[in-house]
Amino acid sequence: xxxxxxxxxxxxxxxxxxxxxGTTPAERHSLDVALQGVGRSFTTAEGPRTxxxxxxxxxxxxxxxxxxGASGCGKSTLLRAVGGLDTAFDGRVLIGGSPVLPYDxxxxxxxxEPRLLPWRTIRRNVELGLPRGLDRAEGRERVHHLLExxxxxPFADHRPREVSGGMAQRTSLARALARRPGVLLLDxxxxxxxxxxxxxxxxLLLDVHAATGTTVLLVTHDVEEALQLADRVLxxxxxxxxxxxxxxxxxxxxxxxxxxxxxRPRDRADAGLARLRSDLLEGLxxxxxxx
Amino acid sequence: MSTSTTVGAPExxxxxxxxxxxxxxxxxxxxxxxxxxxxxxxxxxxxxATAAGAxxxxxxxxxxxxxxxxxxxxERGDLWTHIGISTQRVLLGFAIGAVLGLAxxxxxxxxxxxxxxxxxxxxxxxAVPSLAWVPLLILWMQIGEDSKVTLIAIGAFxxxxxxVHAALRHVDPHLVEAGRAFGYHGLSLLRTVQLPxxxxxxxxxxxxxxxxxxxxxxxxxxxxxxxxxGFLLTDSQNNGRTDRxxxxxxxxxxxxxxxxxxxxxxxxxxxxRWG
Numbered sequence: 001x002x003x004x005x006x007x008x009x010x011x012x013x014x015x016x017x018x019x020x021x022g023t024t025p026a027e028r029h030s031l032d033v034a035l036q037g038v039g040r041s042f043t044t045a046e047g048p049r050t051x052x053x054x055x056x057x058x059x060x061x062x063x064x065x066x067x068x069g070a071s072g073c074g075k076s077t078l079l080r081a082v083g084g085l086d087t088a089f090d091g092r093v094l095i096g097g098s099p100v101l102p103y104d105x106x107x108x109x110x111x112x113e114p115r116l117l118p119w120r121t122i123r124r125n126v127e128l129g130l131p132r133g134l135d136r137a138e139g140r141e142r143v144h145h146l147l148e149x150x151x152x153x154p155f156a157d158h159r160p161r162e163v164s165g166g167m168a169q170r171t172s173l174a175r176a177l178a179r180r181p182g183v184l185l186l187d188x189x190x191x192x193x194x195x196x197x198x199x200x201x202x203x204l205l206l207d208v209h210a211a212t213g214t215t216v217l218l219v220t221h222d223v224e225e226a227l228q229l230a231d232r233v234l235x236x237x238x239x240x241x242x243x244x245x246x247x248x249x250x251x252x253x254x255x256x257x258x259x260x261x262x263x264r265p266r267d268r269a270d271a272g273l274a275r276l277r278s279d280l281l282e283g284l285x286x287x288x289x290x291x
Numbered sequence: 292m293s294t295s296t297t298v299g300a301p302e303x304x305x306x307x308x309x310x311x312x313x314x315x316x317x318x319x320x321x322x323x324x325x326x327x328x329x330x331x332x333x334x335x336x337x338x339x340a341t342a343a344g345a346x347x348x349x350x351x352x353x354x355x356x357x358x359x360x361x362x363x364x365x366e367r368g369d370l371w372t373h374i375g376i377s378t379q380r381v382l383l384g385f386a387i388g389a390v391l392g393l394a395x396x397x398x399x400x401x402x403x404x405x406x407x408x409x410x411x412x413x414x415x416x417x418a419v420p421s422l423a424w425v426p427l428l429i430l431w432m433q434i435g436e437d438s439k440v441t442l443i444a445i446g447a448f449x450x451x452x453x454x455v456h457a458a459l460r461h462v463d464p465h466l467v468e469a470g471r472a473f474g475y476h477g478l479s480l481l482r483t484v485q486l487p488x489x490x491x492x493x494x495x496x497x498x499x500x501x502x503x504x505x506x507x508x509x510x511x512x513x514x515x516x517x518x519x520x521g522f523l524l525t526d527s528q529n530n531g532r533t534d535r536x537x538x539x540x541x542x543x544x545x546x547x548x549x550x551x552x553x554x555x556x557x558x559x560x561x562x563x564r565w566g
Binding site for chain 2: 083085103105108109111113115117119128129131132175179
């Protein structure tokens with residue numbers, strides 16, 4: 001596979017999101033994301049250390065982009081730059097055509113941990129995500145609707161410690177949706193869940209995407225999950241040194257961008273997906289054992 | 292899921308050795324009765340020692356004499372004046388000191404700049420022994436309510452300041468970041484995420500502050516006052532009225548305990564809400 005990847009970044013955008021019926025126009029609100037030469041270096045005791053460099057990519061409105069890569073290759077770093085949680089990156093991030101702002105309110109983040117306020121009920125935690133200045137009645141209505149969407153209405157008045165990990169993560173998802181983000185950023189949101197709950201959450205995410213049409217950037221370490229959910233998969237990787245050649249520049253960058261064929265929900269046993277899976281696993285440096 | 296296994300775990304572990312004794316103590320009334328045993332024994336020892344004539348009335352009056360002194364003062368109305376004015380000073384000083392401690396502790400706990408600028412000064416002020424302020428306060432504010440309430444507020448300020456300041460540094464950074472990500476910053480972030488997260492620490496600071504407030508009350512009233520329980524202490528000492536002196540000490544113990552108990556009730560409610 002090609003180690004030089006600037007060409008891959010110029011691939012045409014993914015197919016348009018599938019049409020959705022039964023949603024109001026206000027809920028169909030999605031923005032594109034343009035990454036232009038995005039990189040990030042951290043200062044360490046041994047001097048600057050480049051984690052990520054030269055990521056150039058456009059995500060079209062309503063697209064689901066999965067970001068995969070070995071651990072420590074800057075997946076979360078990239079996501080934090082898009083959400084405005086980190087502003088010290090190089091290059092440019094444009095959301096809907098204008099530069100990302102600190103803690104950009106056009107985006108919403110679902111963290112790897114639910115990060116719920118333990119003293120608030122599930123309902124009040126979802127309310128935390130409402131935009132400032134929203135009419136009270138409208139906010140209540142929206143939270144109620146979201147709790148229904150993620151199946152937590154019967155648990156609205158429970159505290160986070162009284163519900164399961166999967167329910168806490170669903171609360172976190174509802175909280176992120178409460179501000180009607182143009183771009184939903186999910187940082188390994190299902191990574192800490194058991195396998196069965198994870199499959200249910202993946203289906204829920206597809207429902208949510210169908211209902212809201214929002215653009216989704218999903219960081220995951222699970223190739224299976226990426227192929228199940230995404231329109232395209234971005235593989236971040238460090239170029240391998242060529243024997244005898246110069247050392248490659250430090251930091252991970254775009255390794256591959258893969259279009260995932262087929263409408264969702266996809267058959268988890270599809271042969272085409274199996275081939276893509278072994279390709280991507282190889283890109284992650286894992287033998288796929290598909291002799 | 293993993294939670295179901297952890298929920299089942301306590302049932303299968305054998306009870307610890309001292310469990311039955313703990314159960315007896317947790318029965319309602321038993322604990323209170325056990326706690327009263329030693330004070331009642333002391334009271335009996337006091338009574339029998341004075342009844343046997345081991346001490347003069349100036350050295351140690353009998354319990355009955357102390358009660359009589361209390362009834363006498365109450366009938367003249369002085370007792371209520373002393374208790375009322377002392378309680379008022381403590382509550383005012385405590386409220387002012389606690390609010391300031393909360394505000395300054397929040398500012399220094401949240402802003403690195405404020406912390407760098409003010410933390411050394413506040414640390415130095417905390418090192419000043421309480422009584423050292425008295426002459427200066429009297430010089431500036433004369434002998435009156437202002438100087439006393441100020442001294443008590445100084446005493447209440449530091450425990451609240453210290454606990455809030457330290458606790459805010461240790462609020463889960465993940466929760467703070469989540470708050471910021473959803474558009475909270477500055478005061479709204481403090482109100483929504485940081486202060487609720489430090490409620491348990493705030494209350495332990497408040498209870499320390501209340502104890503300090505009573506301590507500083509007596510310091511203020513011992514030195515310059517014409518009313519209050521501290522005045523009753525010095526006045527009784529000068530007149531050789533040991534019965535009234537002991538009465539004042541018992542009243543301070545009771546008032547301190549009752550105010551701490553009330554604050555403890557508020558704390559329990561707050562911990563149910565935010566804990």
